[in-house]
Amino acid sequence: MSLAALAAASVLAAATTYGCDQALCNAEALDPLFAKLIHAPESGQPRTLHILQIGDSHSAGDSITGPWRDALQARFGSGGRGVLPPGKAFDGFLPHGVHVDQSPGWVAENTFRTPAESADAFGVSGYRLTATAPGAQIMLTAEPQEAFRRVIVCAETGPGAGAYTLTVGAISARITLDTPVHRVDCESVEASQPQIQAVLVTDAGPVTLTSWASFSDNGGIALSNLGVVGAEVRHFARTDDQALGEEFRAYHPDLVVLEFGTNDGFVGHFSAETFESRLREQIRRVRRLSKGAPILVLGAPDAETKRAELKHNDDVSDPITDEGAASQPAPIAETTLASEPENPDEAIIAEEAQRAEDESGERTSAWFSPPALSQVRAIERRVALDSGAAFWDWGMRMGGAGSADRWATATPPLTRADHVHTTTAGGAEVAAMLEADFERAFAAYKASH
Secondary structure, three states, rough: OOOOHHHHHHHHHOHHHHHHOOEOOOHHHHHHHHHHHHHHHHHOOOOOOEEEEOHHHHHHOOOHHHHHHHHHOOOOOOOEEEOOOOOOOOOOOOOOEEEEEEOOEEEEOOOOOOOOOOOOOOOOOOOOEOOOOOOEEEEEEEOOOOOEEEEEEEEHHHHHHHOOEEEEOEEEEEEOOOOOOEEEEEEEEEEEEEEEEEEEEEOOOOOEEEEEEOOOOOOOOEEEEEEEOOHHHHHHHOOOHHHHHHHHHHHHOEEEEEEOOOOOOHHHOOOHHHHHHHHHHHHHHHHHHOOOOEHHHHHOOOOEEEHHHHOOOOOOOOOOOOOOOOHHOOOHHHHOOOOOEEHHHOOOOOHHHHHHHHHOOOOEEEEOHHHHHHHHHHHEEEEEEEHOEEEOOOHHHHOOOOHHHHOOOOOOEEEEEOOOOOHHHHHHHHHHHHHHHHHHHHHHHHHHH
């Protein structure tokens, strides 16, 4: 029996325990997107539909969203590449479907490495990219299937801010950011014909970008994957309401996928109460700022570690607040993110990942799943369903407890040697499971409408 079949059997066997007879629970929350998928072609020139995924390194790496995007676009058509962090947001950033080049003269920041009390505004990508001198450049080159007609750039405005020129095909527009009020604004440049290259060049003062995107504006689906390596739910909470609201307005997501929890389950001391409160608040916040976009919560996958201090990390005798997070161990789940030799295009090479490995502390001889991780998954399910969001049980779909080890020792390996992150083959397997459950729910919707 294949791993996928074993996983499916495990999901059904656990149905009574988890209160849902499928991996995708409360699929009715996706009905607004399903309705658009059915009726969009009737408009003649349909609007591109946009799925926006936000999370940690599982989302940043595109090993899962990449094949899911391929499957959706093969069926419904390509709507463009969607939203990206600005420039080359981290070392090893190599998104599927497009290539990003960046000149010297930029400084990158992200919500994981920035103190919680920072006044810097972060948007949906969780990154900021600031030009240190005029003439700094970033360039987006799309593969033919991700050609676009419209490019959107979101940047910080305010007194003394600089300007940038955005060129899309033969069209150029100079955008001035010097305004009386500090905020994030999004501007777009549109071409009459599909393009595969966009170039942004700064001038006249400091320029800070928070995200950019490309869309075909000719139907199809765009699937954006945005993730910050090491991120927990509390790091997403550091994004700015005004910036997030402006970017949601500009990018108009038809579905927001929230993929967090792995790092929350690998903290030294886990507080179920704190995690649940944070997750509920962020779901409410996304719904409010996105003007009611449907939400799909991906439960954390099965994952393992050898960190001895995590054997009892569900002990809440010393729960950690956001302000006290500096005393926490490094984000253990984000270790060993170097590229696989057979596929360097999936590399996510991050300083925080190496730091976590270097500070690994006492290690056991056997792999185990931190007990807090199962609590995270159960809370994600309960909160999603209570909040009217859909929930997809990634951990159970993998095969439940112990599946991270089975995936790591499969032939070919489906999980990397860290027993956390998927390989190329593993990412494709997860994407196939998610797409199968998504398609099953879509077929049920069509049959009932």
